[in-house]
Amino acid sequence: MGGGDGGGGDKMAVCIAVIAKENYPLYIRSVPTENELKFHYTVHTSLDVVDEKISAMGKALVDQRELYLGLLYPTEDYKVYGYVTNSKVKFVMVVDSSNTALRDNEIRSMFRKLHNSYTDIMCNPFYNPGDRIHSRAFDNTVNSMMMQVC
Amino acid sequence: MRGGGGGSGAEPGCKMEGLTLSEAEQRYYCDLFSYCDTESTKKVASNGRVLELFRAAQLPNDVVMQIMELCGATRLGYFGRSQFYIALKLVAVAQSGLPLRVESLNTVKDLPLPRFVVSKNEQESRHTALYSSDADNPASYSGVIPPPPGRIQVKKGSVSHDAVQQRTSTDQQESTSPVVSPQQSPPTSPHTWRKHNRHPSGGNNERPLAGPGPFWAPFSEAQPGSSTSSDPIWSGHSPPPHQENWVSFADTPPTSALLAMHPASVQDQTTVRTVASATTANEIRRQSSSYDDPWKITDEQRQYYVNQFKTIQPDLNGFIPGSAAKEFFTKSKLPILELSHIWELSDFDKDGALTLDEFCAAFHLVVARKNGYDLPEKLPESLMPKLIDLEDSTEVGEQTGEVGYSSSPAEAPPSKSPSMPSLNQTWPELNQSSEDTAIVHPVPIRMTPSKIHMQEMELKRTGSDHANPTSPLLVKPPDLPEENKMSSSVKFTAGNTVTDGYSSSDSYASDPEQIGSTVTRQRSHSGTSPDNTAPPPPPPRPHPSHSRSSSLDMNRSFSVTPGQQQAGVVAYPPAVPPRPQPSQGAGPHVHRPVDAEGLIAHTSTSPQQIPEQPNFADFSQFEAFAVSGVNKEEEDEIETHSEVLQVEKPSDSASSLRGAKADGRVEDKAPANVPTSAAKGTTPLAPPPKPIRRRLKSEDELRPEAEEHTQKTGVIAAVLASQPSIPRSVGKDKKAIQASIRRNKETNTVLARLNSELQQQLKDVLEERISLEVQLEQLRPFSHL
Numbered sequence: 001m002g003g004g005d006g007g008g009g010d011k012m013a014v015c016i017a018v019i020a021k022e023n024y025p026l027y028i029r030s031v032p033t034e035n036e037l038k039f040h041y042t043v044h045t046s047l048d049v050v051d052e053k054i055s056a057m058g059k060a061l062v063d064q065r066e067l068y069l070g071l072l073y074p075t076e077d078y079k080v081y082g083y084v085t086n087s088k089v090k091f092v093m094v095v096d097s098s099n100t101a102l103r104d105n106e107i108r109s110m111f112r113k114l115h116n117s118y119t120d121i122m123c124n125p126f127y128n129p130g131d132r133i134h135s136r137a138f139d140n141t142v143n144s145m146m147m148q149v150c
Numbered sequence: 151m152r153g154g155g156g157g158s159g160a161e162p163g164c165k166m167e168g169l170t171l172s173e174a175e176q177r178y179y180c181d182l183f184s185y186c187d188t189e190s191t192k193k194v195a196s197n198g199r200v201l202e203l204f205r206a207a208q209l210p211n212d213v214v215m216q217i218m219e220l221c222g223a224t225r226l227g228y229f230g231r232s233q234f235y236i237a238l239k240l241v242a243v244a245q246s247g248l249p250l251r252v253e254s255l256n257t258v259k260d261l262p263l264p265r266f267v268v269s270k271n272e273q274e275s276r277h278t279a280l281y282s283s284d285a286d287n288p289a290s291y292s293g294v295i296p297p298p299p300g301r302i303q304v305k306k307g308s309v310s311h312d313a314v315q316q317r318t319s320t321d322q323q324e325s326t327s328p329v330v331s332p333q334q335s336p337p338t339s340p341h342t343w344r345k346h347n348r349h350p351s352g353g354n355n356e357r358p359l360a361g362p363g364p365f366w367a368p369f370s371e372a373q374p375g376s377s378t379s380s381d382p383i384w385s386g387h388s389p390p391p392h393q394e395n396w397v398s399f400a401d402t403p404p405t406s407a408l409l410a411m412h413p414a415s416v417q418d419q420t421t422v423r424t425v426a427s428a429t430t431a432n433e434i435r436r437q438s439s440s441y442d443d444p445w446k447i448t449d450e451q452r453q454y455y456v457n458q459f460k461t462i463q464p465d466l467n468g469f470i471p472g473s474a475a476k477e478f479f480t481k482s483k484l485p486i487l488e489l490s491h492i493w494e495l496s497d498f499d500k501d502g503a504l505t506l507d508e509f510c511a512a513f514h515l516v517v518a519r520k521n522g523y524d525l526p527e528k529l530p531e532s533l534m535p536k537l538i539d540l541e542d543s544t545e546v547g548e549q550t551g552e553v554g555y556s557s558s559p560a561e562a563p564p565s566k567s568p569s570m571p572s573l574n575q576t577w578p579e580l581n582q583s584s585e586d587t588a589i590v591h592p593v594p595i596r597m598t599p600s601k602i603h604m605q606e607m608e609l610k611r612t613g614s615d616h617a618n619p620t621s622p623l624l625v626k627p628p629d630l631p632e633e634n635k636m637s638s639s640v641k642f643t644a645g646n647t648v649t650d651g652y653s654s655s656d657s658y659a660s661d662p663e664q665i666g667s668t669v670t671r672q673r674s675h676s677g678t679s680p681d682n683t684a685p686p687p688p689p690p691r692p693h694p695s696h697s698r699s700s701s702l703d704m705n706r707s708f709s710v711t712p713g714q715q716q717a718g719v720v721a722y723p724p725a726v727p728p729r730p731q732p733s734q735g736a737g738p739h740v741h742r743p744v745d746a747e748g749l750i751a752h753t754s755t756s757p758q759q760i761p762e763q764p765n766f767a768d769f770s771q772f773e774a775f776a777v778s779g780v781n782k783e784e785e786d787e788i789e790t791h792s793e794v795l796q797v798e799k800p801s802d803s804a805s806s807l808r809g810a811k812a813d814g815r816v817e818d819k820a821p822a823n824v825p826t827s828a829a830k831g832t833t834p835l836a837p838p839p840k841p842i843r844r845r846l847k848s849e850d851e852l853r854p855e856a857e858e859h860t861q862k863t864g865v866i867a868a869v870l871a872s873q874p875s876i877p878r879s880v881g882k883d884k885k886a887i888q889a890s891i892r893r894n895k896e897t898n899t900v901l902a903r904l905n906s907e908l909q910q911q912l913k914d915v916l917e918e919r920i921s922l923e924v925q926l927e928q929l930r931p932f933s934h935l
Binding site: 119120124126127134135136 | 501
């Protein structure tokens, strides 16, 4: 893993989390140099926004609901993006605000990759839905998106 | 950090932390390092192995300690690569009798390679054997060996594995010679050695270098004598290069001849040798079966696996479902985490099921794990499903082209020559990635789960590359928007209710564009498509529906106030003008009910109409069609309505109403419309007819619909009706359209007026509010007085 890339050309999430339907975490990974607790807290609070967005979609329009929820809320340091699957598993991604180069499409594609990796995990019969995620392949995917900080 | 570590080996020398190594030395050290790197960390050599190695160097203990201290391992506590290399160099220094100094590392030019006697490891002995002289020569020679070239060919140590074993036995005899060449050289290595040996012997004779001279002579004598399983290729090859090298040696100045010779000879020989070695390596590899390549499946193992597979799934071309595999592998009592990882590695196409190849790979990994091997990070090439067939043919090809030297065979998860693994490993990726782009044309199939599975099964059966099964899966998202789907896929979705169609396909997640596109496609297939009208590609559903529903609400609310009359007039988009000519008079009436208000109005009159409902049974549909046919201009709205209505899943009453509605009116259309309407599905059709019916029905017959459903159903019905009925009632349509236009305009003006009035009121109220606030503020200071 190349060191010192710090927000350069790669994907640059600072924290990625996978939350189960019942709103408990299945997987959280943060860039280690930062204060992880802060990110855990951020992800937790962002769940409220996610729920709000889901319910706002409307009862009748569940089918047309978009999986990508977009920017959940921005703070001065970072922005939080959300994505929810049809089975109500949520992906939350925190990116650095200073990283202005990150476009919405890139975020979408990152979520799509996450979703694909997640479905691969689900295909594994040894994985019980609701367990914590220990897959190396998933770790690799997430690592590829995390900010490369030495 | 390291220049040529890991077997690239092509650099002339490597500079590492102040340590200059010749190419030969570098390769040798690299090999040894890999050998010691039992944990495949690539960074640290395990202390156990290193100590063994040092012991094998037959140096006194204190020298060993000194070496370890000098190289920094004692300080660090472990042998990093650089430490290891330095240590090896120091061993060589010590073995050649020079004092151990750090400075001597780089100053001693023609240092022979360190010699290790140990016979424990085939690796080591192999090395030593390679580096040593030929079989017959008991005499030891200093490390001036062309070992690297020989070693290069030993791809994974498999080559000389057997040879090494034999050699080691004889090795013990010599005390002086670090390596005892076996009496009879095994197939490949001897050849390689011979060449090397020739070189040094030739070179050494001419050079006043330390020691090797006398050794070489015997070598050269021995070589002709030693003829183990002679490889014809070898014999063919050896003389020419030999000669060349002789010549080259003669030319090169003695002092630096050694080092110079090595690269030259090495290069000459390696190229020649690689060809031969490739074949021999392959032979050896196969002979040594899984010994050198822990991930290779032997025949008997494979047979066992296949039998096990059959116990679970008798069809060899079929799949083992994930649950069965889970039970089976759980019996192996490995921890779930490891089984999970094994599954990840072996389920190549990520489909949750195992084919025969995948099963064998998984089983093999389980076996390896139980035997203590660590699980690799990536699936080894020999276990990859698609590579198993091509292994043989590709290996040789790859190796032939390869001059450099493969990573040390000692690594537990071996990779064949660097080019091989990279090539093989890129295959799946390439294939998969190329599939993304290439797949579009060949497989324009909608990736519904059943189809995906079918495709996979076919592909697996044919044994074609596994990327294909994955490709549909992988490509799904990109493919979807491309609308290359065949009509069958469309019908597939059409078969479901529209809502299901949009959401059921996993690939179609929730993409409005896609939804729109599918809807479009459905429309294009019209006739059969449930509800949507043919022409206008709808904007993403939510919006129109939203707008629609909001307008509906508004209408409804308005209807309450202005009165039902107005409400009725509020041109509900679906307001299908009374299409049937006979019911022209009823047209206006018909329009009215279209609205929500109309519905309300209808409800009021419903009692009258309810009894008529049963009559609607057959005709309403036709009417609906006819009506919708008339309303071309309103198709957009109708569509949206229909969509909304679909979502709401109109009830059966709609259909019954429909039937009642049509009575008499659309008889001619009935026959044609019945099948179409039926084809379209009852539910979606149900709603549309309702409103249409309303409109069509001159009297309040249609009123019964007075539900919101009917409004929307009317829209849909109108839409539906429009499709088949268009050709028929063109004349009627025009009139109806014009009438409806008129009505709509009226409604519009009324609403606009209302709107402006309300705006005015709003403004007034706001002004009042402002003034009140001002007053309040003025008074506030006095409030507490």
